[in-house]
Amino acid sequence: MGLRFENKVVIITGGSRGIGAGCVKTFVSEGGKVVIADVRDEAGAALQDELNACGPGEVHYLHCDVTKESDIESLMSTTVQKFGRLDCLINNAGWHPPPQVIDDISLDEFRQLFNLNVLGYFLTCKHSLPHLRKSKGSIINNSSLVAQIGQQKALPYVATKGAVTAMTKALAVDEAPHGVRVNSFSPSLVWTELTEEYLQKAGYKDIDLIMKEMGRNQVMGRAGTVEECGKLCLFLAVDATFMTGVDLPITGGAELDYGRKCHTQP
Numbered sequence: 001m002g003l004r005f006e007n008k009v010v011i012i013t014g015g016s017r018g019i020g021a022g023c024v025k026t027f028v029s030e031g032g033k034v035v036i037a038d039v040r041d042e043a044g045a046a047l048q049d050e051l052n053a054c055g056p057g058e059v060h061y062l063h064c065d066v067t068k069e070s071d072i073e074s075l076m077s078t079t080v081q082k083f084g085r086l087d088c089l090i091n092n093a094g095w096h097p098p099p100q101v102i103d104d105i106s107l108d109e110f111r112q113l114f115n116l117n118v119l120g121y122f123l124t125c126k127h128s129l130p131h132l133r134k135s136k137g138s139i140i141n142n143s144s145l146v147a148q149i150g151q152q153k154a155l156p157y158v159a160t161k162g163a164v165t166a167m168t169k170a171l172a173v174d175e176a177p178h179g180v181r182v183n184s185f186s187p188s189l190v191w192t193e194l195t196e197e198y199l200q201k202a203g204y205k206d207i208d209l210i211m212k213e214m215g216r217n218q219v220m221g222r223a224g225t226v227e228e229c230g231k232l233c234l235f236l237a238v239d240a241t242f243m244t245g246v247d248l249p250i251t252g253g254a255e256l257d258y259g260r261k262c263h264t265q266p
């Protein structure tokens, strides 16, 4: 089989590490030209150099804060100047705050998270669409399983991810006449630097132990990997030609079964 993304171009926000980096590696391994848009310059440049040394695709790192419209405008123009086209946008740059109850959440904190997790996706969608309509490309939004099932002490995060899943469907309706597909995927637990930082801030000391415990929240008994997320995105970008407005769970069955859910003693 030939390379599945050869000579095609994808922008991956938050591609310097974690799930975004998993997507970068997958698309490069299939011959893609990948633009990493991130604020983590050192890690992004290092990943760019590492992958360009092996190919078969090509990586270009660009500093881009997705909450700044001017950064996104120059991301789009630089991408199209360098690679001539845009076939796919993967919206992934986001953050999960440490556990917090409503009494301790300030309006400003909520607004800042909404700016990043939702309006960042909105802005990249808006400015990439003129190019995606030309290529009949697609948008893939990284949402979260918690948008469907909730999560304890994570009100703003859950709300932002609910907005991502809903926005995906609204945009899919509007863009179908232009030949652009818009889908999302919803991981449960994926082992990344963000997960580790979250657990540390939540006060866990033995991270390996808690990760094993949390693996059991999936019926498959483990966390997902960034490579598995990359493969799912490749499927949505390349193979899912009759799918739009869909939210694909990548959860190891975390939403299945009926079991202990109460967080306090009765």
Ligand SMILES: NC(=O)c1ccc[n+]([C@@H]2O[C@H](COP(=O)([O-])OP(=O)(O)OC[C@H]3O[C@@H](n4cnc5c(N)ncnc54)[C@H](O)[C@@H]3O)[C@@H](O)[C@H]2O)c1
Binding pocket: 013, 014, 015, 016, 017, 018, 019, 020, 037, 038, 039, 040, 064, 065, 066, 067, 092, 093, 094, 095, 096, 116, 142, 143, 144, 145, 186, 187, 188, 189, 190, 191, 192, 193, 194, 195
């Ligand atoms: N890890 C999980 O278990 C999990 C589960 C469900 C959904 N998600 C979602 O997956 C996405 C990636 O999560 P991750 O675990 O890989 O996190 P991560 O922190 O490891 O990676 C996120 C990347 O986004 C970048 N980023 C943050 N703010 C940015 C900004 N303003 N502009 C540009 N880039 C920015 C960071 O620098 C980082 O490289 C997030 O949207 C997250 O909500 C993660």
